Amino acid sequence: MLILEDYLLLTLDDVTGKAVVDASYREQVAAGALLVELALLGRADLAGDGDGGRIGRIVVRDASPTGNRLLDEALDVVRSREGSKPKALVAPIAKLKPASRAIGSLAERGVLRREEGRVLGIFPTTRWPAADSRHEDSVRADLWRVLVEGGVLDDRTAALVAILSATGQAGRVLAAGGDRGAAAVADGGQEWTGARRRAVDGRAKDIARESWASEAVRAYVEEITAVLLVGATVAATAAATS
Structure with missing residues (x-):
């Protein structure tokens, strides 16, 4: 499974099939998730001192096929825009409709x-x-282990947590279902209060800032966050002027 696919499964209601989160920017989030996966696979990176280009710009480390069509198409976009800033990649990869195709x-x-x-x-x-x-x-069990029980992270779970944090959904997806249920949790039957969700979201933000991630992964997650913040600002402005 792709990290993107894990994100989509977590944010679709198992019974109704509806998105449990705002789906307005799902393709952009999907694009960012593909970039994060390419970075974890060592395919895409940010240029450093020894790369002969501007530091912090996109560089392809390995152009060989990944074996996954969506990832390979995203890698083609990265290759065509090598030398760009991370934010230049989200929109063109989103045009591939990665979320719709992954679903x-x-x-x-x-x-x-x-x-x-x-x-x-x-x-x-x-x-x-x-x-x-x-x-x-x-996947939910892994998230519970990391976000609630403080378990040890692996890079892939940390990347998924960082994407959930960027979209503000870590607490929501844990409260929405899984083995623990939506209304209560196993440790003493405590309810999923707003405070408990905020604590999970806080832990997710801490993980997103930790040193497990390469500079490229952090940059791509920041671009996901930027896309959502811009969208929220536009929506708020439109509501205020309507």
Whole structure:
């Protein structure tokens, strides 16, 4: 599974198939997740002192195929824009529709189920409830171990936590489902209060800032955050002037 696919599974309601988070910027977040994965795989990086280019610009370390079509297409975009700043990569990779394609792939593999319907009996809609939640349950268990129990991190889980933190969703996705349930948690049956969610979000932010991540991974996560902040500002401005 891609980190992107884990993020999508966590942010889709298993029963209704609806997104449990704001899906307005899902393709941009997906683009950032692909960049993070390429950085973890050692494919994409930021130029350093010995690279003969401007420090902090995009550089491809390994152009060989990854074996995953979405990742390879994202890598092609990175190669075509080598020498750019990280923020220049999110929009062109988002044009590949990575989130929509990843959801379709999860359905083809039997992880999600496609359900067609209509809103108000008129507008067509598609939902993606869970068909096989075993992998998602495993991911949630890893997140619980790290974010609640303080368990040891691996790079992949840390990257997923950083993306959830960038989108403000770490506490929400843990409260929304999984083995622990939405209303209560195992340690004493304490409810998922706002304070508890904020504590999980705080731990996620701490992880995102920790030294596990390469400079490239941190830069790509920062670009995800920037996209969402810009979108939130635009939405707030539009609401205030309407």
